[in-house]
Amino acid sequence: MSTNPISATIDFDKDGIQHGFLRLPHSTNESAWGSIMIPITQFKNGDGPTALLSGANHGDEYEGPIALYSFAARERFDDLQGRVIIVPAMNYPAFCAGTRVSPIDGLNMNRIYPGQAKGTVTPVIADYFSQTLLPMADYVLDIHSGGKTLDFVPFAACHVLEDKAKKARCIAAMRAFGAPYELKMVEIDTAGLYDTQVESMGKVFVTTELGGWRYKLTGDHRYC
């Protein structure tokens, strides 16, 4: 197996609040020794479960990053037990460009999981989630919204799973999110989804669709 080139500037075992980056070396004509610096925040208070929260799996979906950057700015961690890892913009190059797919390699993050350690930027980020972040997680929330081409009523969702006990845990987590609507989904095509990767690893997974439609920020990030 190839080694993923991303390195974290935070220590996942350390208690407290840490703000840092996932550093992905990216040499270009504009920056010979450049890196893509993907923001990451961790709150850790002793032992306990780990929640992994992400937004901007699709770069034009801003409700998740708005909510998660806001949450990452909290000043307390002693009211939590366990660990919360926050990556507000999973597809950071797409988020910066305001596009659904990556402006660097043209790939849709949510169609290429589990990713590749040796490849272009998008599959390398996916591989880091698959190999490093997800193994640490017990609960996973990936916040989507409508982006430029869709407009949703605000809902949290989980998948219809064959394992009834696992499905019940996902439904409970979906309801804990507290969106006005809930959806139990059967995907048309599960190949390459982050959702599929998370669930294949046995994690409790919740996703959302919160508003959207051409940057018309409806305030639906308030549900996060």
Ligand SMILES: [Zn+2]
């Ligand atoms: Zn999306």
